[in-house]
Amino acid sequence: MARTLIKTVLFAATVMALGALAAVAANAEPARSYDIFGDSPAAAPAAPSQDYSDRSSPSSSFVDDPWAVDWIDPWDAPRRIEDFENAKAPMSDAPTLGDAGYWPLLRAISMYKNIVEWGGWERIPKTGGKLEEGIVDELRVPLLRKRLIATGDLTGAGGNPTVFDADVTRAVQRFQSRNGLLPDGVIGRRTLEALNMSAKARLALLERNLKRINKLSTTLGERYIFVNIAGQKLEAVANGRVERRHRVVIGKVDRQTPEYTSKITFLAFNPYWHVPQSIARKDILPQVRRDPSYLKRLNMRVYRGYGGREVNPYKVNWNQVNERTFLFRQDPGPRNSLGTVKIHFPNPHAVYLHDTPSKSLFGRNVRANSSGCVRVEHVHDLTTWILKAQGWDRKRVDALVASGARKDVRLKKTVPVYMLYLTAWVDEHGVVNFRDDIYGRDGRHASL
Known part of the structure; x- marks a missing residue:
């Protein structure tokens, strides 16, 4: 069963890579880059589970039905994928918002939908300590390899399947990098949690973030700034x-x-920095009550409201005032x-x-x-x-x-x-990225 799953994923990933390369060669979508080693948003056979917008699809030469292709033995896939390394497109200048970000994310949804339909991936046990290069583990390392292969982070099936070797280290670093984790190549607690998030949960995050992108007007402006909070x-x-x-x-x-x-x-x-009342209450006043010289060290002045006179901070009983009593203003300078x-x-x-x-x-x-x-x-x-x-x-x-x-x-x-606030998107290299839901705005999707 496990061997069949690996072969299926490698087969699909290879055909997707060929579709992406064909599109690049044909200049079908010149603004986008593709990374055939990652979660490339290249062709995927399944349609997305929802109709997200009335956007018209751009022209494309992606493979429509990879299962109809008379293809090679899928166990040749790792070697053949590596043959395409030099064909990988350079970093793209395509933005995250607009069609340039929408369509790659839509294709990523199709890819993850297929993974869910194939059964996803098995969880890696938490027991046994951290995993790192040189470790031999007959249970966890094979599961780790299969998990990394499923999303294209590990492109080869060679080597001893029970050994955490250099190829696995590089694959883990790749996974960590696109998940916003420190890319040290070691399976610690946070990396293990990210690996064990189910394919169904990943798919839900992709769909949720597609809606976030889609809710913005398609008319973004000739010049604009986009901040991805997450x-x-x-x-x-x-x-x-x-x-x-x-x-x-x-x-x-x-x-x-x-x-x-x-x-x-x-x-x-x-x-000048006019300190908001919330920061005055939480940060400034507790410091001043302990040490009135704190204001002088930070080049901060005290006023009786906007336009009011300046107050000598050493003549104030700070235990009897609150954030609404005075206005704090920090002068320009290195601090x-x-x-x-x-x-x-x-x-x-x-x-x-x-x-x-x-x-x-x-x-x-x-x-x-x-x-x-x-x-x-x-x-x-x-x-x-x-x-x-x-x-x-x-x-x-x-x-x-x-x-x-x-x-x-x-x-x-x-x-x-x-x-x-995007916790999933396709980056300038064409790789699917995920980030921690640090503000808890993804709700139940993060725990599926």
Whole structure:
């Protein structure tokens, strides 16, 4: 039974790879890249289980019925797939939103629907300690290999099936990378949980996230910014092509970044930070009550409301005030929580994109550390991109930042910003990605 399942999956994956390569060769969909080693959204025989929209399908030369093809012995599939390695398309500039992201995700749904119909994959037991290269395990390693083959992370069936070898390590790293896990090649608790999520649950996540993408208007704008909250990534898109990608820091679990659509209206250089009342209550006041010099160290001033007079913090009994008593404002400078620039768009949540003095956070694998706003890595590059239409270049941006001068620059033409919570999508390499539902917005789908 297990041998039959492996052969079936390898057979289907090989035909899908050929279909993808045929489409690339024919320039059927030139904006998309395909990764024949991953969960490629290439041709799949089954139709999606739901009608998601009235979008018309793009022209394609994908194989319509792989089961009707007079094909090779499927046990030759690993070697033959490897033959196509040099034909893999380069990184695509196709965006996550719009048709460029919709159709690959729809094809991924078809692929996972087939896996569910084939019976999915077996769970790998939690007992026996962690799995890593060099381990020999007659039960768990064969199950791990079959699990990785099922989704294309492991493309070969060679070697001793009970040995965790270098090929398995690379396959695990690949799986970890596309699941937002630290790609160390070791099967620890979090990796095991991701591997053991059922095919049915994965399919449900893909379908749920397709709906999230589809709910946005197909008219996104000539230039726009997309923030994938769960993916902790940002795309700057112009004329249907991604021109910049940035890592971002999102809100903590108890201070979640909201899903929202708005338009960027101005950028504040060397900004003041007017502390929201919620942050004043949770963060600032507890610190000041312990140490009034905390405000001075952070270059923070205290006022009696907007437009009110400044208050000497050493003359305040902080145990008798609350977050509504005073306004806290942090001056521009190296310790300012907004960094050197704030990218403003109207919204009822008081969130925006901004720089940060805590650059080390961008090196983390999971970056849910803010109070709800989105911190952007290399924000001056993004700032330059936004202001490019008004004749700005990076040199001008850097000069203004270096001057320390407070300046608001209004956009002559607003730039849409879309903040969406995606836990499944197809990336610029054509690989299906999943991320932890850190905010618990996927509900029951994550536990199927």
